[in-house]
Amino acid sequence: MNRPPTPGGDGAPHGEYARIGAADDVDLAAGLLSGLALHETRDPERLRAWAARALEFGREMARRAPDGEAGSGPEVVEEATGGLAPGEVLLAEYLHRSSGDRIVVHTDALDYAHRVARAAGWERDFPVRAVRRAALAHEEAHRMLHGRRGRALRDRLGHDLLRLGRLRLRGHVAGADEIAAHAYAHARCGLRRSPLALTAAIAATLEHQGTGPGGPGPGTPLGDRP
Amino acid sequence: MTALGILLAMAVGVGLMLTRRLPTAFALVLLAVAIALIAGAPLTGEEESVVGTVVQEGAPRLAATMVAILLGSWLGTLLSETGIASTLVRKIVEFGGERPSLVAVGIFLVAILCGSITGSAPAAMLAGVVGIPAMIAVGVTPTVAAGTVLVGIAAGLPLELINWQFLSDAIGVPVSTVQHFQLRMFPIALLGGLAYILVEMRRKGVRHTWAVRVGAGAGGSGASGGGSGTRRERAARRRQRRGDAPWYALLTPLVPIVLALGLEIPIVPSLLAGVVFALVTAVSWREMTTTALRTLYRAFDVAAPPIVLFIAIGMLLAAVNLPGAVQALSPIVVAISPGHVALFVLVFALMVPLALYRGPMNIFGLGAGVAGVLVAGGIYPAPAVVGLMASYGQVLGVSDPTSTQTVWSSQYAGVRPERSMLSTLPYTWVIAVAGLCLTAYLYLL
Incomplete structure (x- = not known):
């Protein structure tokens, strides 16, 4: 189980919080993209450009969203557990199934996120209720990005896979929908600070606490094939 | 009495492997020595002895397989280091990113290529290091992402090719016999895999998260860094410098199989040709020799666990083929092995779970001994034993929660290996039964 950070305690990387707090959204979003193995070989400037376009797209989605859309979609389920695992914090998930859509919010993870925010000195930016609203808005954005809006995001990013004269085949940029969802939640919930900063602060806390990466554990048997 | 003693020793061996009191390789060596002693083999001597026949001759019995494993691991390491595998995955995500099922099917195809080059956890890593987080990022659930790989x-x-060599050496049939069955098994495994992806994607749906995960980059957001070793970091920097592999280098995984199948070139030169092709197409001339040497040395690390296991399996095969063991076990195996074709399929279909958890039908463990007894006792024709073990191989290669690739893929996706087993077993069981039907049709009718 993840140890919750405490202000001034060894579970709180204050230097990292300060760096994250000073960074702008494009830097944070580009950092999120570069963390994906898929973008390992990408030019950092290209990632920054994609991050900026995805952020703008998310903000536009929030501006154009009808008033009733927030929270009026799929069934919302609150679960008190299941959000914290070694090396992982799962705040919310959106499940799109043929039987119906559902958003699951993990309150243990929301509480953890709030404590990270408090350790970083951002408790007024991220009270528990604001984190919950941001989580719901984030998943709502993912729901909206299915279909037409997803294709519009792809076109906005302008990643050309193939070009034959005037014909262009646009490529999908993994992680861009995540950035757009954060930007949507930021604007939709009127937060003073971006959820991207909270995400980066949680990541920094997990790193600082030395929670192992998601790879084979020590229990992986050696000398066995296959 | 001798048979009872051997069966008891086998049961103890399975117990030691299941409870992880001993690594599989060590347990198999002890089991080989125990079987030989119980079968009345003298400790030393030129003929049919424990030291001479089981240990000395048994250890290099699968030498050809070991060389193939080393070369396959070398090629696998090159695919990783040169970015060929990750480029393939990246292209698939870029083409099909908005349709998670399409991305999953694409990564399934990449995993087939990786699985045809090398096996076990290294194959899972080749396809999964980038493929699993990529699938999760586009909305595939973690269980299905791991299962897809x-x-x-x-x-x-x-x-x-390594698997052909292994089954050929272990069961004592020509490579062409293994090839004959496996080429007919391939469409079954292909369709079964596709059925798993499409049905499970429909059942589980699409999942997007706001999640933070250290290291693996899975979930909505991945924190960077996190426990990456310095060698991995250096490799990542080299890949970053090198960028995407050129399109023609992406053909590398096809080179060995095309040479072996199309031009009937033997396994070792086919794998070596794949290595040379990868070096020539994806590495600059200036870095070629250093890259070749570095990846070869890394391949020794990768190949060490299976090679140790195959040394032990060689000893076990030598032990169960001793005249005393064959004489003692044959009547029992004849009595319990179904003679009728329909019963063959039914009984061995019911025994599928015995391939899991390092069970007695696991060809990379005691199953090699069982196969040896079935062949040595003349219970079934050797090609039928190839078919039987290859069918079981489909189950343990995917669903066995103690197999290294299952453990790695599941944990990397953030799910328990047992959950992967429950998700995939219904499909792999059906694939195995189809393989048994194929075996019966080809060799027993």
Whole structure:
């Protein structure tokens, strides 16, 4: 189980919080993209450009969203557990199934996120209720990005896979929908600070606490094939 | 009495492996020595002895397989280091990113290619290091993401040259016999894998998260860094410098299989040709020799666990083929082995779970001994034993929660290996039964 950070305690990387707090959204979003193995070989400037376009797209989605859309979609389920695992914090998930859509919010993870925010000195930016609203808005954005809006995001990013004269085949940029969802939640919930900063602060806390990466554990048997 | 003693020793061996009191390789060596002693083999001597026949001659019995494993691991390391595998995955995500099922099927195809080059956890890593987080990022659930890589590797198994060499050496049939069965098994594994992806994607749906995960980059957001070793960091920097592999280098995984199948070139030169092709197409002339040497040395690390296991399996095969063991076990195996074709399929279909958890039908463990007894006792024709073990291989290659690739893929996706087993077993069981039907049709009718 993840140890919750405490202000001034060894579970709180204050230097990292300060760096994250000073960074702008494009830097944070580009950092999120570069963390994906898929973008390992990408030019950092290209990632920054994609991050900026995805952020703008998310903000536009929030501006154009009808008033009733927030929270009026799929069934919302609150679960008190299941959000914290070694090396992982799962705040919310959106499940799109043929039987119906559902958003699951993990309150243990929301509480953890709030404590990270408090350790970083951002408790007024991220009270528990604001984190919950941001989580719901984030998943709502993912729901909206299915279909037409997803294709519009792809076109906005302008990643050309193939070009034959005037014909262009646009490529999908993994992680861009995540950035757009954060930007949507930021604007939709009127937060003073971006959820991207909270995400980066949680990541920094997990790193600082030395929670192992998601790879084979020590229990992986050696000398066995296959 | 001798048979009872051997069966008891086998039961103890399975117990030691299941409870992880001993690594599989060590347990198999002890089991080989125990079987030989119980079968009345003298400790020393030129003929049919424990030291001479089981240990000395048994250890290098699968030498050809070991060389193939080393070369396959070298090629696998090159695919990783040169970015060929990750480029393939990246292109698939870029083409099909908005349709998670399409991305999953694409990564399944990449996993087939990786599984045809090398096996076990290295194959899972080749396809999964980038493929699993990529699938999760586009909305595939973690369980299905891990399962997709696993069924892909297993679908590539019938085309894996190393596997041909192993079954040939272990069961004592020509490579062409193994090839004859495996090429017919491939479409079954391919269809079974596709069925798993499409049905499970429909059942589980699409999942997007706001999640933070250290290291693996899975979930909505991945924190960077996190426990990456310095060698991995250096490799990542080299890949960053090098960028995407050129399109023609992406053909590398096809080179060995095309040479072996199309031009009937033997396994070792086919794998070596794949290595040379990867070096020439994806590495600059200036870095070629250093890259070749560095990846070869790393391949020794990768190949060490299976090679140790195959040394032990060689000893076990030598032990169960001793005249005393064959004489003692044959009557029992004849009595319990179904003679009728329909019963063959039914009984061995019911015994599928015995391939899991390092059970007695696991060809990479005691199953090699069982196969040896079935062949040595003349219970079934050797090609039928190839079919039986290859069918079981589809189950243990995907669903066995103690197999290294299952453990790695599941944990990397953030799910328990047992959950992967529950998700994939219904499909792999059906694939195995189809393989048994194929075996019966080809060799027993």
